[in-house]
Amino acid sequence: MTIADVAAASGFSPMTVSRVINNDTKVRESTRLLVQQAIAALNYSPNLAARSLAGADQMRIGLLYSNPSAAYLSRYLLGSLEQARAAHVELIVVKCDSGEQGEEEAIRELLSSGVDGVILSEPMCDSPRILALFAQFDTLVVAVGNWRPSSRMSVVRIDDREAAAEMTRHIIALGHRRIGLIIGNALHLASEARRQGFEAAMEAAGLAVPPEYMVQGHFTYRSGLEAAEALLDLPERPTAIFASNDDMAAATIAVAHRRNLDVPRDLTVCGFDDTDFAQSIWPELTTIHQPIAEMSRAAVDMLIDQIRARRAGRNETGRDQLLDYKLVLRDSDAPPG
Amino acid sequence: MTIADVAAASGFSPMTVSRVINNDTKVRESTRLLVQQAIAALNYSPNLAARSLAGADQMRIGLLYSNPSAAYLSRYLLGSLEQARAAHVELIVVKCDSGEQGEEEAIRELLSSGVDGVILSEPMCDSPRILALFAQFDTLVVAVGNWRPSSRMSVVRIDDREAAAEMTRHIIALGHRRIGLIIGNALHLASEARRQGFEAAMEAAGLAVPPEYMVQGHFTYRSGLEAAEALLDLPERPTAIFASNDDMAAATIAVAHRRNLDVPRDLTVCGFDDTDFAQSIWPELTTIHQPIAEMSRAAVDMLIDQIRARRAGRNETGRDQLLDYKLVLRDSDAPPG
């Protein structure tokens, strides 16, 4: 089943069929319709290999992922896969093991497959070494995460700081005064942004945040367990705990239950991300919804744009796309007992 | 950087270079060496698009996924993506919403992209309607899950029954007599297989399994909470609970902790799958390791083989590939108090 078959069936030339496929403007509406009918009738779909070989605007982009939560990763992947497919762009997904060697290998693999650009997420976009490697090969980079756009790197993100502040304000509005924070992985800039948002909101409400109310975590369930233990061990334990992601919030709920604290009656627990986790545990988490799939879709789109721009000779500067987050109220928050 | 450049640099024809690249036997050793040097010197890597176009063995396969746990899904996806990429096969990933409409749509989308074959997982491969649709379009199918191979469907699986039996024997060997089972989603054949394995091992050990010791779950954390509550509410509560996946095992641990039961001192909890979950909770789960990524990789390979066979005119019957599972001992099991 080739373009020639469609051409024969529709009565036009292969070139016209190609134009229809590629949404070229210079095709009469009636022609377009006929060709589309033929395409549908023959159940034709173009051969990507031929397409990329013939077309100069074929592009191949890489997606480097490290080791975030599985829930996050699957959404992230699916979003980018879908978008890449829709744009007829080849997406190469490569795992980046931590450590210099793992990084180096992953990047070599990407570069040797001739990618035009790469999508990175935290914490990789925070690694100067990784960025230097891409710079050296003159590869375009789009980062998903809380990072500053630069001339060679665009960014897709949500406003982590403001999101965390909004959640904090919500908890304060419920009447809580002693609020604990479980900070995220120190390597992620988003962690710092969320902490700042928390502190800013607390300060704006005139509430003190003793240092022991902010405990370091690493975005893992396990680290959440330890952090929650530390917070609930405090002589004056917090009446609410804001965890910097859902995994740690889930762990906090587990620790609370182990101590016979009802959530949310005795302890309010809030998360961040709204991964599948948030609705699969009990009680369902009040959390910040982060549009993960949309973010990776946006990253793919942005990277494609940038590659086009570069090929056209324009040298755009890095862009910064801010997507909307949303405070999702579920069952893990309540006024203090 | 094309094959012609390498040819020029090495002093041989493009064809000879191609032979070296493809490890053709009919190349003199000295020639091979020279060409390889040229390839290395020029940092050449062949254009995949041209390769698959010229090779004519271009194929496109689909992967239909529904809504398993995110941890499972991400591994499953990554395995198949990697394998498809290595085999230069286009992989189209489509989500299948539950319900007749969702299924129909997803399948239409796949068929209209002209896939040569499809990879299904449970519970989709259990749906007669879905299978009928593919049969109608004469599409090859490889199922990942506990299903019988048929003329038009191959299967990649582990021996769920024996794996569950092995886990059960392990729990019995620890000294447990009252062992509860949380059954998996009734739509998945694997659930039934695991239940059978459990029952068989119990019977072989001469242990009774009162019906109330086997509680229905749905593979979700939430359902695990309810099932665990039911089991621990029993007048003679089990000293060990075997959950049919890790999510439900994690929920069981949460419920145990809420009731001040230490795991594993007061209650042994075992899972199944060995997803990321298993090591991220505390205590780490003793569970059955299922090679998820390998299974999806194997499915891709098998489908490619079948498509090749069909194109060559051979009409193979469905194959059945059994991969190895492994009992992984961690910290959630112990002899009864």
Add this chain to the structure above:
DNA sequence: TCGATTATTGATAGCGCTATCATTCAAAGG
């Protein structure tokens, strides 16, 4: 009405690679 535009379509020539068959060359046999 007629040339001048402009919109639409078609013909041709590759993209980089490999399948196929032709050619060359070295070694072996007569």
Add this chain to the structure above:
DNA sequence: CCTTTGAATGATAGCGCTATCAATAATCGA
């Protein structure tokens, strides 16, 4: 020494698609 054989290499022709430009049809202004 000249064929004969087989191994090694080269020449040619596409794979299915799109870029480019040429050709045609439709539209317009005078």
